[in-house]
Amino acid sequence: MRWKIAALLSLVVLAAGCSSSSKEPEPAELQKFDAEIRLDQQWSRSVGKGQGKTYNLLAPVVYGDQIFASDVRGRVVSLDRFTGKVEWRKDLDEPVSGGVGAGYGLILVGTLKGDVIALDAASGEERWRSHVGSEVLAAPAINGDIVVAQTQDDRLVALEMDTGTQRWAYESSPAVLTLRGTGAPVLTNQLAVAGLSSGRVVALDTRGGLPVWEQRVAVPQGRTELERVVDIDGGLLLSGGTLYVVTYQGRVAALELESGRILWQREASSSGGVALGYGSVYLSLANGTVESIDERSTSVLWRNEDLARRQLSTPEVLSSYVVVGDFEGYLHFLSQVDGRFVARTRVESAGVRVRPVVSGDWLYAYGNDGKLVALTIRQSD
Numbered sequence: 001m002r003w004k005i006a007a008l009l010s011l012v013v014l015a016a017g018c019s020s021s022s023k024e025p026e027p028a029e030l031q032k033f034d035a036e037i038r039l040d041q042q043w044s045r046s047v048g049k050g051q052g053k054t055y056n057l058l059a060p061v062v063y064g065d066q067i068f069a070s071d072v073r074g075r076v077v078s079l080d081r082f083t084g085k086v087e088w089r090k091d092l093d094e095p096v097s098g099g100v101g102a103g104y105g106l107i108l109v110g111t112l113k114g115d116v117i118a119l120d121a122a123s124g125e126e127r128w129r130s131h132v133g134s135e136v137l138a139a140p141a142i143n144g145d146i147v148v149a150q151t152q153d154d155r156l157v158a159l160e161m162d163t164g165t166q167r168w169a170y171e172s173s174p175a176v177l178t179l180r181g182t183g184a185p186v187l188t189n190q191l192a193v194a195g196l197s198s199g200r201v202v203a204l205d206t207r208g209g210l211p212v213w214e215q216r217v218a219v220p221q222g223r224t225e226l227e228r229v230v231d232i233d234g235g236l237l238l239s240g241g242t243l244y245v246v247t248y249q250g251r252v253a254a255l256e257l258e259s260g261r262i263l264w265q266r267e268a269s270s271s272g273g274v275a276l277g278y279g280s281v282y283l284s285l286a287n288g289t290v291e292s293i294d295e296r297s298t299s300v301l302w303r304n305e306d307l308a309r310r311q312l313s314t315p316e317v318l319s320s321y322v323v324v325g326d327f328e329g330y331l332h333f334l335s336q337v338d339g340r341f342v343a344r345t346r347v348e349s350a351g352v353r354v355r356p357v358v359s360g361d362w363l364y365a366y367g368n369d370g371k372l373v374a375l376t377i378r379q380s381d
Contacts, residue, residue: 025308025309027288027310028306028310030344033341033344035342035343036335036342037321037342037343037377037378038343038378039333039343039375039376039377040375040376040377041345041373042374043083044084044371044372044373045077045084045372046371047069047070047071047075047371048071048072048073048077048370049071049075050367051071051353051369052071052073052095054072054097055180055181055353056072056097056137057138057354058071058072058096058098058099058366059099059100059354060100060354060357060364060366060372061100061102061139062081062359062364063102063103063107065081065082066079066081066087066121067079067080067374068100068102068121069372070099070100071370072095072096073095073096074091074092074093074096075091075092076089076092076096076099076100077089077090078107078121081362082362082374084372089124090119090124092109092111092117092126094112094113094115095111095113096109096111097110097111097112097135097137098110098111098135098136098137098138098139098140098149098184099140101142101147101184102121102142103142103144104142104161105122106118106121106127106142106147106161107119107121107124108139108140108147110139110140110149112135113135114132114136114151115130115132115136116129116130116136116140116157118164127164128163128164130159130166132157132159132169133151133155133157134151134155135152136152137150137151137152137180137182138150138181138182138183138184140184141185141186141187141192142187143189144161145189145206146158147164148185148194148206150182150185151182152174152180152181154173154174154182154196154198155169155172156170156185156192156194157169158192158209168208168209169209170202170211172196172198172202174198175197175220175228175229175230179197179229179231179233179248181233181271183195183232183234183235183236183273184236185236186235186236186243187206188238188257190205191203191212192204192205192206192209193236193238193257195233195235195236196232197230197231197232198216198220199216199230199247200214200216200232201214201215201217201232201260203260212260214260215255215262217247217251217255217265218230218247218249218250219250227249229249230247230248230249230250232245232248233248233272234270234271234272234314235273236273237274239276241256241258242254242255243256243257244273244274244276244281246268246270246274246283247269247270248269248271249286250269252265252266252268252270252293253265253266254281254295264295264298266298268285269286270283270285270286272313272314273355275314275317275322276317277317277322277336278337279294279295280293280295280301281293281295282317282322282336283315284313284314284315284324287308287309288305288307288308288309288311289305290304290307290315290322290324290334291303291304292339302338302339303339304334304339306341307324310326310327310328311326312325312326313326313353313354313355313356314354314355316355316356316357316363317358318363320337321333321336321342322334322335322336322339323363325351325352325354325355325356325365326351327351328346328349328351329347329348329349329351329352329367330344330346330352331344331347331365347367347371347373348367348369348371350367350368350369351367351368352365352366361377362374362375362376363376
């Protein structure tokens with residue numbers, strides 16, 4: 001229970017900006033600007049109850065011509081990603097806290113009760129259900145052989161893809177104080193890679209779960225446990241042979257996938273992940289600043305501070321733009337070149353917490369109250 005209580009406490013601290021002041025600064029007011037691009041809403045649908053009252057990060061996933069999403073109460077839906085037509089709907093009768101993963105004909109979610117549930121992507125029929133010990137707060141990953149889930153207490157469990165039978169489990173002691181959440185594991189044919197609450201990244205052999213390498217990205221610092229929180233909660237991003245990671249109150253870094261060697265790093269603090277585009281790494285920092293970091297020099301190319309304290313989502317790249325959601329449900333489109341605002345639209349008033357999903361020229365945003373919206377950029381005549 002210790003780490004569960006710590007996770008809830010740290011969420012409150014994160015929302016408060018980790019300040020000792022009794023009165024926190026208000027979120028930045030949105031400034032007007034001249035829109036440079038026009039957005040078309042292609043469709044919108046209600047998935048259900050969305051993220052719920054707890055701090056969940058249930059992100060949809062595009063798989064083929066479908067987009068799959070889940071709400072906190074266990075409703076999983078399959079939609080045609082171009083029309084929004086419902087292909088199937090499945091009620092699991094169990095609260096979902098981690099999802100959605102997809103691949104090899106399966107749709108995967110994790111639950112608050114510590115189960116991983118696999119559904120048939122074509123029909124929604126349940127294929128198997130396996131207990132992994134404790135709550136799963138991120139989407140399980142699949143590689144055609146195994147499914148790997150990461151639990152809140154820094155445990156990684158590999159399940160046989162066809163049956164859900166456990167193949168191996170990796171144990172790691174979580175930090176005393178942690179943020180509520182984990183990143184989704186990255187899975188290749190040979191490696192299962194995950195970021196831990198200790199600020200470390202670990203790579204395991206997919207056959208037996210034995211460690212291949214381990215790399216510390218952030219070193220806990222400070223006198224209090226709060227000051228020493230260095231969670232990796234936003235997930236890892238794999239591009240080619242390079243793995244990108246950012247920690248809370250720590251660093252953003254690029255690692256060599258095969259060895260874990262640090263290619264570059266710089267100070268940063270984020271509970272989200274990173275996005276890539278135009279040779280840059282994009283971050284939503286904990287204070288609401290959006291940064292573009294040059295991969296070659298690791299210098300900051302631009303910094304947009306106009307969204308301070310607006311509880312930004314992890315950024316995503318669509319065409320020439322960086323897109324982030326905020327706590328009031330706005331999507332902000334920034335130029336990849338210099339970070340200026342080029343467009344803004346509102347999904348829903350309850351907020352957009354999860355990273356937008358991009359597939360081709362389409363962007364999908366999932367609001368906290370369960371509204372799923374498909375957007376495209378209007379082409380000039």
